[in-house]
Amino acid sequence: MRLLPPGIARPGWKWFPRPIAARFAALMRDLTDRGMLDETLVAMYGEFGRTPTINKNVGRDHWAACQSAVLAGGGIQGGQVYGTTDRDSANPKSNRVSPEDMLATIYHALGIAPTSVMYDRLERPHHVVDGSPLTCLSG
Numbered sequence: 001m002r003l004l005p006p007g008i009a010r011p012g013w014k015w016f017p018r019p020i021a022a023r024f025a026a027l028m029r030d031l032t033d034r035g036m037l038d039e040t041l042v043a044m045y046g047e048f049g050r051t052p053t054i055n056k057n058v059g060r061d062h063w064a065a066c067q068s069a070v071l072a073g074g075g076i077q078g079g080q081v082y083g084t085t086d087r088d089s090a091n092p093k094s095n096r097v098s099p100e101d102m103l104a105t106i107y108h109a110l111g112i113a114p115t116s117v118m119y120d121r122l123e124r125p126h127h128v129v130d131g132s133p134l135t136c137l138s139g
Contacts, residue, residue, distance in 0.1 A: 020044075024042075024044065024070070027042065028042070028072060028073075031073060036073075037072070037073040038073060038074070038075070039073075039074070040073045040074060041071070041072075041073055041074025041075075041076070041106065041109045041110060042070070042071070042072045042073050042074070043069070043070070043071055043106055044069070044070040045067060045068065045069035045070065045102070046067065048062040048063060048064055048067060049062075049063045049064070049065070049066045049067030049068065050062070050063050050067075051063045052066075052088045052089045052090045053088075063090075065090060065091050065092070066085050066089060066090065066091060066092060069097075069102065071105070071106075071109070071137065074109040074110065075109050075138050075139055076109060076137050076138065076139065077137065077138065077139035080137060082095055082097070082134065082136075082137060083095035083096065083097060097134065098131060099131075100129055100130050100131025100132075101131040101132055101133070101134060102131070103129045103131055104129045104131035104132055104133040104134075105131075105133045105134045105135075105137065107128060107129060107133065108133035108135065108138070109133075109138070112128065113128075114128060114129050114131060114132070114133050115127070115128075116128040
């Protein structure tokens with residue numbers, strides 16, 4: 001299926017089908033039905049959250065202080081919420097997670113030790129990630 005962003009039309013091409021929640025639910029159903037969810041890690045998040053307030057253009061700007069993320073399958077136990085924000089959803093209140101910790105969690109779920117060291121062409125050591133996995137999310 002060829003997809004186009006809204007507002008562009010071409011014969012035989014379709015628009016983006018459904019909101020992301022419906023797409024994500026369909027993916028989870030498919031992986032579950034095929035018995036693949038336990039061995040497949042699905043990670044959905046962006047590089048920024050959005051401001052908790054509406055801007056002058058009736059939109060929301062990038063907001064680095066908070067964002068949402070979804071991890072499913074791959075040994076992650078479902079139905080969990082990790083961390084909270086303040087009343088305005090502007091800043092973390094509990095269980096702040098750094099990008100390094102998120103990446104370490106993904107590596108851990110994939111069976112890659114976050115403490116692993118890789119070597120470049122010149123045999124210089126590089127840590128895979130300098131973060132701590134959220135092992136409490138594992139099933």
